[in-house]
Amino acid sequence: MAIETLPEPSIAIAAPPRPRLGFLTATPIIATATFCLVAIAVMSILAPWIAPHDPLQLLPAQRLKPASEHFLLGTDAYGRDVLSRVIYGGRISLLIGFGATLVSISIGLIIGLFSGFFRWLDAVLMRIMDGIMAIPAILLAIAVVSLSGASVMTVLIAITIPEIPRVARLVRSVVLSAREEPYVEAAISVGSALPKIMWRHLLPNTVAPLIVQGTNFCASAILTEAILSFLGAGISPETPSWGNIMAEGRQYFQLKPTLIFWPGLLLSIAILSINLIGDAARDALDPRMKQREGK
Amino acid sequence: MLGYLFRRVLAAIPVMGVVALFVFLLLRLTPGDPAAILAGDNATPEQLERIRTSLGLNEPLYVQFFTWINKLLHGDLGVSLISNVPVLNMIGQRIEPSISIALATIIVAVVVAVPLGVLAAWKQGTWIDRFVMALSVLGFSVPVFVIGYVLIQIFAIDLRWLPVQGFRSLKSGFGPFLERLVLPTLALSFIYVALIARMTRASMLDVLGEDYVRTARAKGIGEIAVLFRHALRNAAVPVITVIGTGFALLISGVVVTESVFNIPGVGRLTVDAVLARDYPVIQAMILLTSLLYVTVNLLIDVAYTLLDPRIRY
Numbered sequence: 001m002a003i004e005t006l007p008e009p010s011i012a013i014a015a016p017p018r019p020r021l022g023f024l025t026a027t028p029i030i031a032t033a034t035f036c037l038v039a040i041a042v043m044s045i046l047a048p049w050i051a052p053h054d055p056l057q058l059l060p061a062q063r064l065k066p067a068s069e070h071f072l073l074g075t076d077a078y079g080r081d082v083l084s085r086v087i088y089g090g091r092i093s094l095l096i097g098f099g100a101t102l103v104s105i106s107i108g109l110i111i112g113l114f115s116g117f118f119r120w121l122d123a124v125l126m127r128i129m130d131g132i133m134a135i136p137a138i139l140l141a142i143a144v145v146s147l148s149g150a151s152v153m154t155v156l157i158a159i160t161i162p163e164i165p166r167v168a169r170l171v172r173s174v175v176l177s178a179r180e181e182p183y184v185e186a187a188i189s190v191g192s193a194l195p196k197i198m199w200r201h202l203l204p205n206t207v208a209p210l211i212v213q214g215t216n217f218c219a220s221a222i223l224t225e226a227i228l229s230f231l232g233a234g235i236s237p238e239t240p241s242w243g244n245i246m247a248e249g250r251q252y253f254q255l256k257p258t259l260i261f262w263p264g265l266l267l268s269i270a271i272l273s274i275n276l277i278g279d280a281a282r283d284a285l286d287p288r289m290k291q292r293e294g295k
Numbered sequence: 296m297l298g299y300l301f302r303r304v305l306a307a308i309p310v311m312g313v314v315a316l317f318v319f320l321l322l323r324l325t326p327g328d329p330a331a332i333l334a335g336d337n338a339t340p341e342q343l344e345r346i347r348t349s350l351g352l353n354e355p356l357y358v359q360f361f362t363w364i365n366k367l368l369h370g371d372l373g374v375s376l377i378s379n380v381p382v383l384n385m386i387g388q389r390i391e392p393s394i395s396i397a398l399a400t401i402i403v404a405v406v407v408a409v410p411l412g413v414l415a416a417w418k419q420g421t422w423i424d425r426f427v428m429a430l431s432v433l434g435f436s437v438p439v440f441v442i443g444y445v446l447i448q449i450f451a452i453d454l455r456w457l458p459v460q461g462f463r464s465l466k467s468g469f470g471p472f473l474e475r476l477v478l479p480t481l482a483l484s485f486i487y488v489a490l491i492a493r494m495t496r497a498s499m500l501d502v503l504g505e506d507y508v509r510t511a512r513a514k515g516i517g518e519i520a521v522l523f524r525h526a527l528r529n530a531a532v533p534v535i536t537v538i539g540t541g542f543a544l545l546i547s548g549v550v551v552t553e554s555v556f557n558i559p560g561v562g563r564l565t566v567d568a569v570l571a572r573d574y575p576v577i578q579a580m581i582l583l584t585s586l587l588y589v590t591v592n593l594l595i596d597v598a599y600t601l602l603d604p605r606i607r608y
Contacts, residue, residue: 131313134585138547139565143318143577146569147325147332223438227551230440233569246440250555254459257448264441272436279432 023284030280033273040270044090053081055088055240067258076248076259085240086262092152092241093270097222100159101214107160108167109206113198115168116175126172129165137162141224142233150236159224163217170213171206178205208285215278219271226267242267303596307589314585315367318578319360322350333376333572346376350575372582373575375568382579386561392462393549393560395472399480400545401538404487409534411488412495413522416503427492434489439548443482443555450478460557479556483548487541494537498530505529531602539595546584 025031043050058078065075074082115125132140137159144158178184179202187197228234229243230250237244242263249259322329330346331338346352350373351359366373372382415427451459457478463471502508503526511525512518550562561580568576 127309128313130310131317134310134314134589135317135581136543136546136584136588138550139577139581139584142565142569143321143581146572146577147322147574219436226438227440227547231551231554231566231569233566253444253447254452257444260441260444264438264444268437268441271438272432275432275436 023280024277026280026284030276033276033280036269037273037277040090040266040273041094043087044094047088047091051081051084051087053084055080055084056238057081066256074256074258076245076252082245082259082262085245086242086266088240089242089245089263090266090270092235092239093222093225093267095152096156096159096225097218097270097274099156100163100221101218103156104160104163104217105167105210105214108164109171109203109210111164111168112171112206113175113202116172117179117194117198117202122172125168129168132162133165133169135162138224138227141228142231145228145233150234152235152239155225155228155235158228159221163221166217167210167213170209174206174209175202178202212278212282212285215274215281219274219278222267222274223271299600300597303593307593310589311586314582315364316360318581319363322574322578323356323359333574335572349374349376367582372579375573375576377568377571377573382575385564385576386579386583389559389561389564391464391560392558393553393562395462395465395476396479396483396552396558396560397545397549399476400483400487400548403480403484404491405538407484408488408491409495409527412492412534413499413527415492415496416499417518417522419500424496427496431489431493434485437485439482439486439551440555442485443479443552446478446482447556462556462558462560475556475558479552479558482555483545483552486544486548490537490541490544491534495527495530495534498533499526502526502530529603532599535595535598535602539592542588542591546588 023030024034058080059075067074076082076085111125111129115122140162141155141158144161145154148154148157184197184201187201192200225234225241226243226246229237229241230247232247234243235241237248245263246260249256249263252259322332325332328343329350330343330352333346334342351362354362370383374381375385378385411427411430415424418424447459450456458475460475462475465472499522507529508521508526511521516525549560550565552558553560553562554566564576565580567573568580
């Protein structure tokens with residue numbers, strides 16, 4: 001019968017794109033970026049074992065020594081080993097980068113989910129988010145640090161606050177379009193509990209855009225931490241962080257430019273790698289973007 | 296159009312209200328006595344009392360807020376806790392270097408980035424395109440202070456072409472003014488060029504596939520005219536938008552650049568205020584830069600209607 005020859009009903013329910021990690025080694029450039037990031041992470045984690053000296057040990061007799069066999073990158077103005085400080089510096093950067101990303105995504109996700117789902121909350125929450133977004137992030141961060149004192153926790157909070165509205169806005173926009181989808185309407189009409197709707201139907205849609213946004217923010221959080229330390233408004237100066245090493249190197253720049261060069265190089269490599277991975281993630285997870293950029 | 300403008304200005308008021316509330320609460324809700332936080336560890340009781348009176352901290356919270364807002368609306372941004380000079384005067388004295396750097400950066404960035412983006416889109420997929428994109432990722436990733444010191448090392452110390460640091464007012468002549476403006480502007484332009492070039496390229500790629508571009512080419516119009524007169528005009532809206540959203544980057548960039556190049560602008564003023572915990576200065580800077588950011592983005596929204604007659608509100 002004719003009916004038997006009809007094609008399969010072509011109602012394809014688009015599943016939210018699932019993040020896959022294959023893109024991390026897709027091209028030689030991305031593979032190199034992934035390798036650099038992993039190398040910096042390993043270096044930071046193993047810092048106590050691979051650093052040749054104690055990064056806090058002061059040797060006043062060895063001030064501003066050039067590179068030698070004993071101090072491979074020389075010493076700073078207090079006679080501390082620059083190589084050891086640079087190795088330890090990665091710890092702060094990565095901790096702040098990944099910490100701030102996780103916290104801002106968690107809080108922004110909750111605000112965005114509620115804001116997208118409840119119209120009455122939306123107006124209030126979004127006005128607050130607009131206000132925070134209007135404050136330049138770096139000024140907001142240095143204001144928070146100057147009031148609450150310089151600790152890793154304060155810096156983390158200071159960097160996280162300006163990012164929360166951006167995550168919330170992103171999640172909200174995803175939820176607003178997803179809640180019009182038939183499967184969400186169906187879930188509401190059969191009386192699914194709200195947490196279940198959010199968890200099972202809305203949350204999966206936000207994963208791909210959040211990975212992209214999160215990677216980009218991770219890079220900018222590391223940058224902001226370095227800027228705060230560099231300006232003297234970051235974590236306490238004796239703590240080895242790339243920004244702090246450069247801030248100290250400022251006074252001796254004409255005498256010993258390597259004090260700024262080495263931490264600056266590692267900082268740039270870390271941020272560059274994360275940015276490249278972020279771009280690759282966007283291309284891999286967002287087919288529309290790929291088409292738009294004509295790749 | 297006027298109605299739209301009016302609505303947009305109205306919508307900006309709650310945004311600025313939230314900014315003001317945030318700035319107000321930031322000091323009051325930080326754990327501990329605000330006066331003690333601002334005065335530091337070695338403060339005498341008299342100093343604490345002076346700060347409390349100066350900021351009105353002895354009043355109930357809501358009275359404090361409305362007194363403060365009332366003063367703000369009358370243009371009174373408070374008095375520095377350190378120098379006792381009205382904050383607005385302090386900012387006025389140091390605004391010239393900051394505005395010079397910011398304007399120079401925007402001009403340089405647009406002049407460099409837009410042609411780069413157009414070129415990359417036109418030569419899409421070739422080595423030129425890849426080079427521009429690589430440059431743009433690099434611009435995002437290398438911090439402005441690292442670029443700044445590299446530029447100082449090369450052009451000021453090794454080649455001795457330009458002065459190392461500092462700023463000269465325009466009043467002392469255009470030559471010395473420009474000489475000291477070149478390196479900070481170059482350093483700061485990098486990230487802005489990256490941002491704008493990238494957006495120009497993406498936006499041009501969208502437009503280059505359109506029918507009217509094909510028609511223009513079919514009519515035999517020269518490629519340059521097609522690119523700039525037909526395509527770029529239509530690709531301009533996202534590019535202008537990114538100049539507006541990038542404005543926040545510019546403000547933080549100015550703060551850092553002024554520290555690197557030892558320029559006595561409002562960025563340095565802010566950093567010094569942070570180190571001295573001079574909160575009235577910090578709060579004034581946050582309020583003014585936010586107001587500037589909101590205004591710039593409002594003007595850009597309005598500019599859409601002029602740039603693109605299809606957009607009507």
